[in-house]
Amino acid sequence: MSIFDDVLQSGQFEEQPFGPHEAYAGILLASSACDGHIADEEVQGLVTILGRTRLYQHVTPQRFGSMIDRLLGVLKRGGPEQLVQKSVPVVPTELKETVFINACDIVLADGVVENDEKEFINDLMHKLEIPADRAKQIIQVLVYKNQG
Amino acid sequence: MGLFDSLFGGMETGGKLTTQEAFAGVLVAASGCDGHIADEELGSLATCLVRMKLYQRANGRTFQQILSKTSGILKKKGANGLVDACAEVLPKELAITAFTNAVDIVLADGVVEPDERAFIEHLAKALKISGETAKLIASVMVSKNKG
Numbered sequence: 001m002s003i004f005d006d007v008l009q010s011g012q013f014e015e016q017p018f019g020p021h022e023a024y025a026g027i028l029l030a031s032s033a034c035d036g037h038i039a040d041e042e043v044q045g046l047v048t049i050l051g052r053t054r055l056y057q058h059v060t061p062q063r064f065g066s067m068i069d070r071l072l073g074v075l076k077r078g079g080p081e082q083l084v085q086k087s088v089p090v091v092p093t094e095l096k097e098t099v100f101i102n103a104c105d106i107v108l109a110d111g112v113v114e115n116d117e118k119e120f121i122n123d124l125m126h127k128l129e130i131p132a133d134r135a136k137q138i139i140q141v142l143v144y145k146n147q148g
Numbered sequence: 149m150g151l152f153d154s155l156f157g158g159m160e161t162g163g164k165l166t167t168q169e170a171f172a173g174v175l176v177a178a179s180g181c182d183g184h185i186a187d188e189e190l191g192s193l194a195t196c197l198v199r200m201k202l203y204q205r206a207n208g209r210t211f212q213q214i215l216s217k218t219s220g221i222l223k224k225k226g227a228n229g230l231v232d233a234c235a236e237v238l239p240k241e242l243a244i245t246a247f248t249n250a251v252d253i254v255l256a257d258g259v260v261e262p263d264e265r266a267f268i269e270h271l272a273k274a275l276k277i278s279g280e281t282a283k284l285i286a287s288v289m290v291s292k293n294k295g
Contacts, residue, residue: 024295053295054258094294101292109199141288145248148171148202148241 018090021059024099025050026071026087027124030080031103034120038075043068049102055095080120088127096128101138108139108146165218168206170234171246172197173218174271177234178250180219181227181267190215196249202242228270235274243275248285255293 018026028049032042047068050056056064075083091099103124107117125135165173172193179189194211197203206214221230238246250271254264272282 052256055295097291098293098295101288102295105292111201137284138288141248141285144244144285145252146245148200148245 018086020090020092020095021055022067022071023087023090024053024055024095025067026074026083027091027099027103028106029068029071029075030083030087031106031120031124033075033083034080034107034117035114036116043072046106084124084127091128097130097134097138100124100128100130100135101142104139104142105145108142111146165233165237167237167239167242168202168210169214169218170236170238171200171202171242172214173221173230173234174238174246174250174275175253176215176218176222177227177230178253178267178271180222180230181254181264182261183263185219185222190219193253227267228274231267231271231274235276238275240276244277244281244285247271247275247277247282248289251285251289252292255289258293 025046028046029038029043032038032046047064050064059067071083074086078085104121107113107121121139125132130138175193175196176185176190179185179193194215197211203211218230218234221233225233234246235243251268254260254268268282268286271277272279277285
């Protein structure tokens with residue numbers, strides 16, 4: 001029996017499952033980090049994108065900040081794969097395509113696509129159940145958007 | 149010839165735009181097509197442009213000049229007038245990129261007003277984007293900004 005068992009009976013320090021807010025942000029954070037690293041300014045850029053999203057309209061800055069901290073923790077411990085794995089089942093059906101498009105936009109933003117990024121997008125497409133034909137259209141439009 | 153022509157030669161808004169000005173101009177027009185453009189909208193535009201190879205060698209001062217020149221044209225000629233001036237000089241390979249980013253900007257607030265719809269239609273025509281491609285781009289950008 002560990003020394004924590006008595007004092008932590010309530011379960012308040014146990015990991016809580018993700019909700020839609022964590023899931024949407026988690027997938028975008030994973031897409032920023034899928035090339036193996038994530039810079040502070042990438043996190044900052046992501047916070048700006050999410051701040052404009054209606055999904056977070058009623059989330060207080062404090063809750064928003066602690067959500068990002070929590071997601072960064074999962075990313076650090078389990079990598080983008082675990083972040084995606086925990087997020088996908090909780091993304092609301094009507095936002096699956098939206099989060100996929102925004103994730104691809106983040107990956108394509110620097111105008112280069114590495115092999116691990118391609119794999120990430122392919123895997124995400126399957127997990128979010130985006131039909132391959134539609135995914136192709138989405139990638140085509142985002143290539144237009146991020147070239148030049 | 150007017151008395152001041154030689155003095156103001158470099159300060160007029162007339163004359164052809166550069167490629168950098170034309171690309172930025174399309175996005176300025178997209179931000180301003182609902183009748184106003186906020187400072188923070190110009191700021192986030194600059195953030196988006198900085199990442200592009202087209203502006204690799206542009207410094208802060210150049211950006212400021214590009215944005216103030218194009219927003220000056222927006223004020224005088226309106227969004228469609230600015231788009232027409234930009235479309236004249238924008239290379240074909242950048243037209244589709246400008247169009248896609250413009251649609252993204254217009255849809256960013258999740259609402260499309262009738263004047264915004266008319267703006268996108270005008271932009272597609274001016275940049276010679278085919279109806280089919282424009283529809284595809286719009287469908288993806290609508291979905292992108294749903295969240």
